[in-house]
Amino acid sequence: MKGLLIRSLIWCALAVLPVNSLGQQTPGPSHPRVVSRQKAAFPHPAQEQTTRPEYSVESPLVTVDVLVTDEDGNVLTGLKKSNFRILDGGKPQIIASFATAAAPITIVILMEYSGVSYDYFAYKSAYWGSQFLNHLEEKDWVALVTYDMKPTVRVDFTRSKPELEQTLRSLSYPQFREANLFDALIETLDQLEPVEGKKSILLIGTGADTFSKNTLDDVLDRLRQTSVTIFSVGVAESEFLNANLRGGGSIGYQQMKNQLQTFANLTGGFAWFPRFEGELPTVFRSVGGTLRNQYALSFAPPRDLRDGKYHRLKVEVVGRDGSPLKVTNKKGQSRKVVVYARDGYTAPKNPAIEKD
Numbered sequence: 001m002k003g004l005l006i007r008s009l010i011w012c013a014l015a016v017l018p019v020n021s022l023g024q025q026t027p028g029p030s031h032p033r034v035v036s037r038q039k040a041a042f043p044h045p046a047q048e049q050t051t052r053p054e055y056s057v058e059s060p061l062v063t064v065d066v067l068v069t070d071e072d073g074n075v076l077t078g079l080k081k082s083n084f085r086i087l088d089g090g091k092p093q094i095i096a097s098f099a100t101a102a103a104p105i106t107i108v109i110l111m112e113y114s115g116v117s118y119d120y121f122a123y124k125s126a127y128w129g130s131q132f133l134n135h136l137e138e139k140d141w142v143a144l145v146t147y148d149m150k151p152t153v154r155v156d157f158t159r160s161k162p163e164l165e166q167t168l169r170s171l172s173y174p175q176f177r178e179a180n181l182f183d184a185l186i187e188t189l190d191q192l193e194p195v196e197g198k199k200s201i202l203l204i205g206t207g208a209d210t211f212s213k214n215t216l217d218d219v220l221d222r223l224r225q226t227s228v229t230i231f232s233v234g235v236a237e238s239e240f241l242n243a244n245l246r247g248g249g250s251i252g253y254q255q256m257k258n259q260l261q262t263f264a265n266l267t268g269g270f271a272w273f274p275r276f277e278g279e280l281p282t283v284f285r286s287v288g289g290t291l292r293n294q295y296a297l298s299f300a301p302p303r304d305l306r307d308g309k310y311h312r313l314k315v316e317v318v319g320r321d322g323s324p325l326k327v328t329n330k331k332g333q334s335r336k337v338v339v340y341a342r343d344g345y346t347a348p349k350n351p352a353i354e355k356d
Contacts, residue, residue, distance in 0.1 A: 064227075135284040178211045181208065311347050
């Protein structure tokens with residue numbers, strides 16, 4: 001219960017943060033670049049040089065995006081590289097690079113658009129997706145992907161909000177009653193993998209999966225290998241709460257919520273389940289606020305840790321003496337520091353370990 005309260009406070013705090021709260025932003029890529037070994041979902045636009053550290057898929061570096069707040073949800077800015085400690089399986093690692101959040105945002109709106117529930121949730125998802133566009137900045141890159149039987153790229157990465165709005169308004173009737181979330185999420189992650197720099201997914205839907213070839217375990221395994229941050233927004237909270245009041249609630253809905261929450265937790269993101277439309281501005285401002293106020297850390301796992309296994313990560317924020325950082329509020333009261341980052345990563349394989 002306390003964890004949920006802290007997250008709620010963070011959402012409210014992020015919703016009112018100024019974009020320049022971290023000071024001068026480093027420029028982001030001129031256009032997200034996608035290079036896939038197979039046919040790419042997105043075209044291959046040109047990529048200009050950027051000052052933000054970027055790492056290829058083959059690089060042994062592990063990147064971790066970190067949001068730091070106090071227990072009241074106030075975002076802590078101005079931290080230095082020396083304030084962070086990364087533990088891989090309990091072992092401290094050398095931080096290879098450190099940067100504050102880089103603009104612009106690169107995000108995919110992955111939206112459920114199926115004929116489930118007589119198209120009701122499809123139209124609701126489309127409307128909510130259009131509301132998110134109001135919280136983007138001019139230089140942000142956004143792509144739109146919808147899914148039913150399979151994911152469909154509706155708009156490649158663009159800075160044109162009118163193009164996205166027009167596409168959302170002009171979506172035809174859903175063609176299928178399937179909502180294959182697992183397949184859509186894995187395929188989108190695969191297509192995003194070669195994109196350099198920081199990227200994220202805004203997943204809008206019920207959380208249901210009806211007919212995917214991939215299983216939930218397949219999705220979780222894939223999430224443990226990605227640096228993409230997922231923000232989940234469930235569109236069915238109000239309807240299922242009302243159903244519960246009428247005695248028609250479903251245990252399956254709790255599973256749907258748990259899936260959306262787990263996707264976010266594993267990748268260092270957040271999940272929201274708004275009951276009322278009035279909550280949307282706070283939710284969507286929080287997405288941008290999180291991405292614009294994260295610290296980007298990276299480290300190179302030593303050879304003995306490159307075992308191809310999933311490693312638990314822990315990020316600590318410390319003071320000059322190496323002890324937990326101490327912060328106070330405006331009243332001088334001591335507050336705890338809260339760190340949000342992905343739970344872990346899948347280590348690259350070292351052939352030497354396999355031979356041993």
